[in-house]
Amino acid sequence: MKELVTLFLTFARIGGMTFGGGYAMLPMLQRDIVEKHHWATEEELMDYYAIGQCTPGIIAVNTATFIGHKQRGLIGALFATFGIVFPSWVIIMIIATFISNFTDLAIVQNAFAGIQVCVCVLILNAVLRLFKKSAVDAVTGLLFAAISLLSVFTNLSPVLFVIFAGLFGILVRCLGRKNVK
Amino acid sequence: MILYFELFLEFFKIGLFSIGGGLATLPFLQDYAARTGLITEADIANMIAISESTPGPIGVNSATYFGYQLGGISGSIFAVLGLVAPSVIIIILVSRILQKFKSNSYVDAAFYGLRPASTALIAAAGIGVARITLLDETLYHLTGSLSELFRWKHILLAVLLFFLIKKTNKHPVVYLAGSAVVGILFHFAGV
Numbered sequence: 108m109k110e111l112v113t114l115f116l117t118f119a120r121i122g123g124m125t126f127g128g129g130y131a132m133l134p135m136l137q138r139d140i141v142e143k144h145h146w147a148t149e150e151e152l153m154d155y156y157a158i159g160q161c162t163p164g165i166i167a168v169n170t171a172t173f174i175g176h177k178q179r180g181l182i183g184a185l186f187a188t189f190g191i192v193f194p195s196w197v198i199i200m201i202i203a204t205f206i207s208n209f210t211d212l213a214i215v216q217n218a219f220a221g222i223q224v225c226v227c228v229l230i231l232n233a234v235l236r237l238f239k240k241s242a243v244d245a246v247t248g249l250l251f252a253a254i255s256l257l258s259v260f261t262n263l264s265p266v267l268f269v270i271f272a273g274l275f276g277i278l279v280r281c282l283g284r285k286n287v288k
Numbered sequence: 289m290i291l292y293f294e295l296f297l298e299f300f301k302i303g304l305f306s307i308g309g310g311l312a313t314l315p316f317l318q319d320y321a322a323r324t325g326l327i328t329e330a331d332i333a334n335m336i337a338i339s340e341s342t343p344g345p346i347g348v349n350s351a352t353y354f355g356y357q358l359g360g361i362s363g364s365i366f367a368v369l370g371l372v373a374p375s376v377i378i379i380i381l382v383s384r385i386l387q388k389f390k391s392n393s394y395v396d397a398a399f400y401g402l403r404p405a406s407t408a409l410i411a412a413a414g415i416g417v418a419r420i421t422l423l424d425e426t427l428y429h430l431t432g433s434l435s436e437l438f439r440w441k442h443i444l445l446a447v448l449l450f451f452l453i454k455k456t457n458k459h460p461v462v463y464l465a466g467s468a469v470v471g472i473l474f475h476f477a478g479v
Contacts, residue, residue, distance in 0.1 A: 195344025221471020276401020
């Protein structure tokens, strides 16, 4: 029971601090899930994000479900998922009930503009860390460069990139093994 | 009761078909608005503005917001449950399969390619956020002067944060809170 409560509280804390969706959640996951609780490795986080990209649903929810399920099975998945949605639910209800002109408030706009700068830097840091663990050789380095450029400059769906990269990985690894033999 | 069931089903559909993050839910909401007339385009715009300046995934925020507007507290609960149900079901299945095939060499090889791709997609999303946060492209197009393209205050804060995080390595929430205060003190939104 104690671990379930910890799962709920940890994900509630992350949900309450994530401004701007699944990607903004990554620095928090690295800190709380990887470093503090050791519930997943950085590599596993990347796997969850890759799967989250091409399966239905919200990436933040997908990632929470994954980690909760890995930790404590079905019930763990439910606790982690309720944790990640709980703060949003409470906050939006409060705003919808009491503050009709929430987004017109100057203090909200200015605070959020500052937070957004911070989110950029946090994502950059998270990417630098993941880059070291995912671009492990020339092939993966090139794959990273190609997909970054393509997804910045084209409107191709992330699903395509994920499927291609998975097949590419199998192809390179299996051909490589044959050459070694 | 029928309303709650409808909300659950509507958001279940949104959860099931929006692949790849919160903003992918928007076309579905617009379709729902057009079909039922229960919510308007203005409601949707208002909801996006609120979602973007409150924590949490945008999909969850929108489910709560519309569920609450249409069916009160219970409405918001049913909408959120509908939204997350497909994720939970599908991810638990995927997770089970992965645990079974963990040591399979093909799965391992697929992840060898997936990890850099995953990192690249996150990097691209970060660049997208940085572009709208650190640059002012509308002002640049209006004036044509290159120095108007850069939001200098924002860039200065970003550089400071980058080195501060390297040096102090505190929990991300510390930097987020600090940036909110800086944003308020120096009128980062220009209001």
